[in-house]
Amino acid sequence: MTEELNPKFSFETLVVGAANRLAVTAARTVAESPGAAYNPLFVYSPTGLGKTHLLMAIGQLAKQLAPQARVEYLTIDEFVEAHHAAVAAGQSEALRSRYAQIDVLLVDDVQFLTHRREMQAELLRIVQELQAAGKQVVLTSDCPPADIEDLDDRLLSRFDAGLLVDIGPPDAETRLAILLRRSEERAAEFGAGVLQAVAEFEVPNVRELLGLLNKLVAYQAVSESPITPASARELLAGEVRTQAPMTTGPAPALTATGEPFAAPPSERPDEFADFLSDVAHTVEEQVEAWRSRLGEAIMRWEAEGYGTGRLERLLDQDVPVSLDRVLRQFERDVEQLRSMQATMAKIDAERAEDPVFYDPDRLDEVDQLVQTALHEVGPPPGPSAAWALSSFVIGESNKLAHNSAQAVVKQPGVRYNPLVLVGPTGVGKTHLLHAIGHELAAHPGAVVACLSAQQLIDELVEAINNERVDIWRTRYRRATAFLLDDAHLLTGQDRTQEEVFHLFNELFDSQRQLAFTMGRVPREVEGLDDRLVSRLEGGLVVNIPSPDRELRRSIVVRKLHEDVGAADEELADYLAARPAESIRSVVGLLQRVIVAAEAQGVAPSAALAREMVEGAAPARPRVSAAVRTSGIMISPSGGVRSREKMVWHWPDPAQRVIEEMA
Amino acid sequence: MSLVNFTTREITCKIVYYGPGRSGKTTNLQYIYGRVPDDRRGRMVSLATQTDRTLFFDFLPLELGSISGFTTRFQLYTVPGQVYYNATRKLVLQGADGVVFVADSQARQLEENVESLQNLQENLLAQGADARGMPFVLQYNKQDLPQDLVLSKEELDDALNFWGVPSFSAAALAGTGVFETLKAASELVLRKLSQEEPV
Numbered sequence: 001m002t003e004e005l006n007p008k009f010s011f012e013t014l015v016v017g018a019a020n021r022l023a024v025t026a027a028r029t030v031a032e033s034p035g036a037a038y039n040p041l042f043v044y045s046p047t048g049l050g051k052t053h054l055l056m057a058i059g060q061l062a063k064q065l066a067p068q069a070r071v072e073y074l075t076i077d078e079f080v081e082a083h084h085a086a087v088a089a090g091q092s093e094a095l096r097s098r099y100a101q102i103d104v105l106l107v108d109d110v111q112f113l114t115h116r117r118e119m120q121a122e123l124l125r126i127v128q129e130l131q132a133a134g135k136q137v138v139l140t141s142d143c144p145p146a147d148i149e150d151l152d153d154r155l156l157s158r159f160d161a162g163l164l165v166d167i168g169p170p171d172a173e174t175r176l177a178i179l180l181r182r183s184e185e186r187a188a189e190f191g192a193g194v195l196q197a198v199a200e201f202e203v204p205n206v207r208e209l210l211g212l213l214n215k216l217v218a219y220q221a222v223s224e225s226p227i228t229p230a231s232a233r234e235l236l237a238g239e240v241r242t243q244a245p246m247t248t249g250p251a252p253a254l255t256a257t258g259e260p261f262a263a264p265p266s267e268r269p270d271e272f273a274d275f276l277s278d279v280a281h282t283v284e285e286q287v288e289a290w291r292s293r294l295g296e297a298i299m300r301w302e303a304e305g306y307g308t309g310r311l312e313r314l315l316d317q318d319v320p321v322s323l324d325r326v327l328r329q330f331e332r333d334v335e336q337l338r339s340m341q342a343t344m345a346k347i348d349a350e351r352a353e354d355p356v357f358y359d360p361d362r363l364d365e366v367d368q369l370v371q372t373a374l375h376e377v378g379p380p381p382g383p384s385a386a387w388a389l390s391s392f393v394i395g396e397s398n399k400l401a402h403n404s405a406q407a408v409v410k411q412p413g414v415r416y417n418p419l420v421l422v423g424p425t426g427v428g429k430t431h432l433l434h435a436i437g438h439e440l441a442a443h444p445g446a447v448v449a450c451l452s453a454q455q456l457i458d459e460l461v462e463a464i465n466n467e468r469v470d471i472w473r474t475r476y477r478r479a480t481a482f483l484l485d486d487a488h489l490l491t492g493q494d495r496t497q498e499e500v501f502h503l504f505n506e507l508f509d510s511q512r513q514l515a516f517t518m519g520r521v522p523r524e525v526e527g528l529d530d531r532l533v534s535r536l537e538g539g540l541v542v543n544i545p546s547p548d549r550e551l552r553r554s555i556v557v558r559k560l561h562e563d564v565g566a567a568d569e570e571l572a573d574y575l576a577a578r579p580a581e582s583i584r585s586v587v588g589l590l591q592r593v594i595v596a597a598e599a600q601g602v603a604p605s606a607a608l609a610r611e612m613v614e615g616a617a618p619a620r621p622r623v624s625a626a627v628r629t630s631g632i633m634i635s636p637s638g639g640v641r642s643r644e645k646m647v648w649h650w651p652d653p654a655q656r657v658i659e660e661m662a
Numbered sequence: 663m664s665l666v667n668f669t670t671r672e673i674t675c676k677i678v679y680y681g682p683g684r685s686g687k688t689t690n691l692q693y694i695y696g697r698v699p700d701d702r703r704g705r706m707v708s709l710a711t712q713t714d715r716t717l718f719f720d721f722l723p724l725e726l727g728s729i730s731g732f733t734t735r736f737q738l739y740t741v742p743g744q745v746y747y748n749a750t751r752k753l754v755l756q757g758a759d760g761v762v763f764v765a766d767s768q769a770r771q772l773e774e775n776v777e778s779l780q781n782l783q784e785n786l787l788a789q790g791a792d793a794r795g796m797p798f799v800l801q802y803n804k805q806d807l808p809q810d811l812v813l814s815k816e817e818l819d820d821a822l823n824f825w826g827v828p829s830f831s832a833a834a835l836a837g838t839g840v841f842e843t844l845k846a847a848s849e850l851v852l853r854k855l856s857q858e859e860p861v
Contacts, residue, residue: 173730271841272697276726278845279736282852283673283729 005063005073009056015181016292017174020050023165025295027054027138029303031061034069034104034136037303038163040127041138042110042145045167048205051140054167055106058138062104069103076112080119099126103135110141111148113155120152127158137162173284175199175209180281182210188217190227192273197229201236212236290323291315297327306334307359333360340370346470347373380449380475383437383483392435393558393583395551398428401542405432408513409439412481416540418504418514420487422521423544426582429517432544433483436515440481449479453489457496464495476503481513487536488518491527501532514539552576552586559590560604570606578613589613666732673734675851677844678755680782681764682774683743686803689834690764691722691738694844697837698724736848743778752785760797760851761786762843764834765822767802767812775822797850799828801843806833 011031016024023045029037043051059071074082086095099105105126113120127137144166145151145159170178176199183190198216203209219235220227227235294315298308311330337357345352351373356362389409394402401423407415419436421429437450463472476482482503490497507514521543522528522536547555553576560567571593580586589609596612597604666673679687695703704723726734739758741751755761763782765775786793802818813821815831823829828846832839 270697271837272694272699272702275841275845275848279726279734279848279852280729282849283732283734286852288730 005056005059005071007060009053010060011057013181014050014053014057015170015174015178017170017177018288018291019168019170019174020054021292021295023054023167025292025299026163026165027058028061029299030136030138031058031104032065033303034062034066035131035134037299039131039136040159040162041136042141042159042162042164043138043167044141044144044164046169046205047142048207049167049169050206051142051167052108055108055138055140059104059106062136066103070101071104071106072099072102073106073108075108076110076119079107079123080112080116083119083122096126100129100133102130105130105135105137107137107139110139110145111143113151114149117150117152120155124152124155124158127155131158169202169204170206170209172199172202173288175201175203177281178206178209179213182213183217186217188213188220190216190220190232191229192270192277193229194227194232196277197232198236200233293323293327297330301330301334305358306337307361309359310361330360333363336363337366340366343474344370344373346474347377374474374478377471377475379447380479381451381455382441382448383434383450385438387431387434387438389432389435389439392428392431393551393554395548395554397546397548397551398432398544401428401432401544404540404542405436408436408515412440412443412513413511417508417511418516418536418539420522420536420539420541421515421517421544422519422541423517424519424546424581426584427544427546428583429544430485433485433515433517436513437481437483440513443480446480447478448481448483449476450481450483450485452485453487453493453496456484456500457489457493460496460499473499473503477506479507479512481515482507483513483515485517486519487516487522488520488525488528490532491525494529497529497532501529501535504532504535508535546581547583547586549576551583552578552580555583555586556590559587560594563594564604568603568605571604571609574606574609671732673729673732673852674737675735675759675848676737676739676757677760677762677847677851678758679738679740679762679764680751680755680778681743682766682771682778683745685743685764685766685771685775685778686832686834687740687743687764688720690762690801690803690832690840690843691720691740693834693837693840694724694738695722697841702726738844745777745781748781748785751781752788755782755785756789758791758796759854760799760847761793762799762801762847763822764801764803764832765818767804767818767831768807769811769813772813772821775818779822794825797847797854798825799830799843799846799850801830801832801834801839803832803834803839805831806836806838 011024011028014020014024023043026038026041027043030039030041043054045051055073059073062069063071082095083092086092107123113123130137139159141148144164145156176196179195179198183195194216198209198212201209201212203212215236216227216232294311298311298315301308301311311326314326337360341352341357344357351369354369356366356369359366389405392398392402401421404416404419408417408419421432423429434450437448440446441448459472460469463469484500490500504514516536518525518536521541522533525533553572556572556575557567560572575586575590575593578586578589580589590604593604593609593612597608600608602608679690681687702725704725720738720740722738724736724738726736728734739754741747741754761782763779765771765779783793786796800818800823802813802815805812805815815829819829828850830839830843830846832843834840
């Protein structure tokens with residue numbers, strides 16, 4: 001039932017021109033990856049234009065690439081015949097199961113299904129079955145499916161769902177190429193310009209063109225004088241169904257005058273004409289190469305599901321385009337689409353499948369869509385309003401840290417990246433970190449993530465529980481700056497460390513600012529992953545020691561100005577003279593003096609402070625077993641945690657400080 | 663110089679015939695000139711000395727007409743072969759799209775051939791071009807001389823064709839091999855079209 005594939009009909013022997021380029025490229029794609037690209041592939045054209053050749057070429061290439069593949073070529077007549085024979089022998093099922101095992105089914109001359117409803121149903125069933133199994137079906141017909149009379153609608157819609165391509169009659173250049181190839185195959189040699197003259201005949205199909213060649217070959221064999229272009233025209237004029245050769249319009253350069261060039265006074269053949277013909281052939285091949293490359297690119301992207309309107313429009317153009325540039329741009333756009341689609345998929349997998357994500361001509365739209373979605377997800381937590389850079393009191397001890405912070409604000413991501421602020425609790429690390437965040441957030445388009453490590457850990461745990469880790473991650477990865485307070489709390493939190501590590505790399509690579517605060521220098525923090533340690537140490541690590549006397553005095557003076565309107569110099573000197581580990585303890589003591597003074601109805605003074613600190617009952621030990629006056633808790637596990645920092649959502653921190661102090 | 667201009671739809675190929683003195687470069691051009699129909703050839707410019715040695719260079723423009731919508735022109739140049747005209751050779755070589763090296767097949771000229779080939783390579787390198795990347799063909803001329811005087815194509819291939827480029831036997835005076843060489847060079851030049859980013 002199945003015809004052998006004719007080895008002569010391969011892609012190599014197929015002459016490709018503008019009229020069949022699309023069909024050939026589609027056919028090649030199908031042969032290279034059966035079932036994956038266009039299924040079914042439906043090729044239609046008037047007779048004699050190479051449909052059968054194409055079908056067989058598909059079969060041969062598919063077989064060549066996958067020798068174990070079952071490839072079957074059959075005409076509709078054979079199909080009908082085999083069906084009738086099987087029915088007569090009671091072997092219908094055997095025939096069906098035989099079809100089901102085919103990997104590539106090539107069906108020729110589908111137009112003969114006209115008025116054969118039963119066979120149509122049978123073919124429909126086979127096509128459905130093969131398609132469902134991912135097998136390839138290729139069909140040809142002499143007209144588009146819609147023009148096949150009385151064709152089952154289901155079959156019609158199935159054909160329409162695949163790829164429909166047509167093959168037009170060959171143009172002059174293709175006709176010449178075909179003639180050159182065929183005469184070469186037959187070792188027939190003609191004088192210069194003869195084949196060009198034949199190619200000028202606008203024959204409706206390749207078969208008739210080859211008929212002209214046959215006639216020429218036969219004539220040459222019996223003729224005494226060599227055939228000239230003029231004699232070829234004369235000889236063939238009566239043979240051609242359509243009009244005689246075109247005498248107007250752009251003729252091949254070789255025969256621009258309609259006559260061969262005057263032969264030089266020599267017995268040699270016309271070497272120059274021969275040379276010219278060679279050059280013309282090469283130029284044509286090369287110049288037209290862009291069209292075929294473009295066609296292949298279209299096929300490739302279409303097969304991957306991307307819209308190729310932009311490239312298809314170029315195909316209609318006469319003037320060749322700068323193809324490399326166009327294709328590079330297209331590829332870049334597709335990359336961008338993919339990246340945005342990946343982002344969208346993390347937010348909403350369903351929306352990521354919107355067709356717009358497959359159309360490189362709608363990049364702006366896609367960008368807008370993703371931005372909106374990201375906006376819906378919400379920004380990462382930002383810096384607290386309570387800590388401004390202007391309210392950061394500077395002294396000798398924290399000057400370096402302050403200068404580094406200013407450098408970071410001035411050139412984020414460039415100067416010191418990451419910036420790691422290290423120091424004991426209460427020296428102003430958090431203040432400075434949030435202050436940096438504030439300044440960075442003032443940049444247009446800035447998204448500053450500023451939060452404590454504990455908050456990050458808690459968020460991640462919640463995200464894992466809700467299976468929204470991707471969204472959580474996306475939220476941080478769009479940050480233009482990532483500032484993490486108390487990074488030493490990441491100790492032992494392997495998963496969070498891993499996330500921070502990846503986040504670090506991504507932001508760092510795109511020159512976005514990173515800043516961290518820690519109790520100790522990174523290398524001394526146990527339980528922190530080496531890869532994180534090395535990255536943190538690779539930036540600028542600045543130590544903020546306990547406040548020096550000058551700084552303590554400045555703090556007291558500023559606080560007194562803020563709280564009571566005026567600063568008692570003696571009180572400031574007295575409090576500044578007292579050693580303190582942190583700014584927080586200085587402020588704590590001053591607060592107690594202010595409260596005591598208010599209770600007694602007097603202004604806060606050095607005497608009152610001295611009485612509170614040194615007089616009467618011994619002062620409460622500054623550090624109890626668990627609680628400090630500044631609100632610091634020492635956890636049993638040894639880590640220092642700030643109660644304030646453990647609060648997740650803290651609407652108005654400044655207000656809260658005052659309440660606690662009061 | 664751009665080989666293909668898609669905007670003006672022009673193709674211009676510059677092919678330079680290179681080789682030692684008296685190897686037959688000008689003869690190649692003269693033969694081509696003689697075979698080109700009048701309406702296709704420009705005036706062949708030849709600046710020669712009294713003794714018919716090329717002093718400056720030969721230039722033969724060929725108008726090939728419209729091919730695939732492109733106005734196609736070939737410009738054929740020869741360089742003076744004599745050692746002392748290197749400045750001229752460099753000048754002519756500038757912007758060449760392809761090179762035909764015309765070697766003298768006589769055994770006693772082998773040394774000159776090798777020197778000229780080295781000189782070509784140096785001059786190309788000085789221009790930032792590489793002979794290996796440039797369309798390049800070899801022609802072994804004067805093969806019509808008595809056999810005991812000339813080296814065979816195989817021998818010359820061994821001695822000169824270390825890049826494995828197309829090579830042709832020729833007798834330029836009689837025209838043998840002249841167009842074959844030109845065709846091969848043209849094809850290589852034109853095939854580069856698709857590899858290069860058009861302007």
